[in-house]
Each structure stands twice: as structure tokens, then as C-alpha cells.
Amino acid sequence: MSHPRTAKYKEYDVPRGTILLVNSWAIHRDPKVWDDPTSFNPERFEGKEVETHKLMPFGMGRRACPGSGLGQRMVGLALGSLIQCFEWERISGEKADFSEGTGLTMPKKKPLEVMCKSREIVHKVLQESDKNIGLHPIIL
Numbered sequence: 001m002s003h004p005r006t007a008k009y010k011e012y013d014v015p016r017g018t019i020l021l022v023n024s025w026a027i028h029r030d031p032k033v034w035d036d037p038t039s040f041n042p043e044r045f046e047g048k049e050v051e052t053h054k055l056m057p058f059g060m061g062r063r064a065c066p067g068s069g070l071g072q073r074m075v076g077l078a079l080g081s082l083i084q085c086f087e088w089e090r091i092s093g094e095k096a097d098f099s100e101g102t103g104l105t106m107p108k109k110k111p112l113e114v115m116c117k118s119r120e121i122v123h124k125v126l127q128e129s130d131k132n133i134g135l136h137p138i139i140l
């Protein structure tokens with residue numbers, strides 16, 4: 001059986017071989033999909049499953065990211081470790097500017113410059129590891 005040359009989706013005729021790109025940037029900011037879409041409000045996800053076609057940081061379907069499980073665990077772990085092990089302070093005292101710059105990986109327009117100081121717990125852990133396996137701590 002031969003394949004049709006054009007597929008129909010809603011009012012669109014899509015010729016065979018067309019590359020379709022999903023604009024997840026726009027979907028993630030669509031006020032028809034999200035309340036107050038541009039506010040940073042992680043509580044909006046608390047205690048509920050989000051429908052997969054609304055939130056797709058890892059893509060969806062057959063070519064979705066196979067590293068999503070690892071990615072999500074690593075982000076939580078890295079962020080948790082940075083908060084648990086260091087005290088953070090802004091340098092300028094101004095509020096952080098989260099405006100987007102240009103580029104594929106959504107860089108910030110203005111880099112955030114901060115100072116960090118290792119917490120007491122880090123010194124303890126490093127001293128312990130020094131005793132146990134002879135490592136020489138460099139963060140002190």
C-alpha cells in the first residue's frame with residue numbers, strides 16, 4: 001500500500017517529508033495552558049500529575065530524552081548539595097535578574113555573580129574522608 005503524499009492535521013495539509021518542530025517554549029508559556037505562566041511557582045506542580053503534553057522539558061514520544069530519570073535525580077541532588085554544603089550570598093545586593101539571553105540553551109542575559117562559603121558540615125566531611133582514605137581537602 002502506498003503512503004499518502006500529504007497528511008491532514010486539523011486545517012493543515014502537511015506534505016510528506018515535512019520536518020515538524022514542537023515549540024515547547026511557547027507551550028510552556030501559554031496562558032491557555034498555565035495560570036500565570038511566567039511566574040516561578042513550583043508549588044503549581046505539588047501533589048498532582050501534569051499531563052505530559054503540557055510539560056515537556058524532555059520532549060515526548062519515541063524520541064523523548066532517555067536520560068530524563070537520571071537528569072531529574074541529578075538536578076535535585078546537585079541543587080540539594082549546593083544548598084546543604086555552602087552558604088550563598090549575592091555580591092551586588094540587587095535582586096537576581098533572570099531575563100533570558102539568546103542561544104540554544106537559554107543562557108541568562110546577565111550572569112548571576114555570587115559568593116559561597118563552605119558550611120561547617122563540609123569541613124567535617126572532608127576531615128573524615130582525610131582520616132579514612134587519606135584524601136587532602138582543598139575546600140577549607
Ligand code: HEM
Pocket residue numbers: 057058059060062063064065066067068070071072075
Ligand atoms: C535535565 C537534564 C536533561 C534535559 C532537560 C534533557 C532534555 C532533552 C530533550 C528536550 C531532548 C529532545 C527530545 C526530542 O527530540 O523531542 C533530549 C534528547 C536526548 N537526551 Fe536528554 N536531557 C537531559 C539529560 C540527559 C541525560 C542525563 C542523558 C544521558 C545520560 C540524555 C540523553 C539524551 C539522548 C540520547 C537524547 C536523544 C534521544 C533521541 O533522539 O532518540 N539527556 N533530551
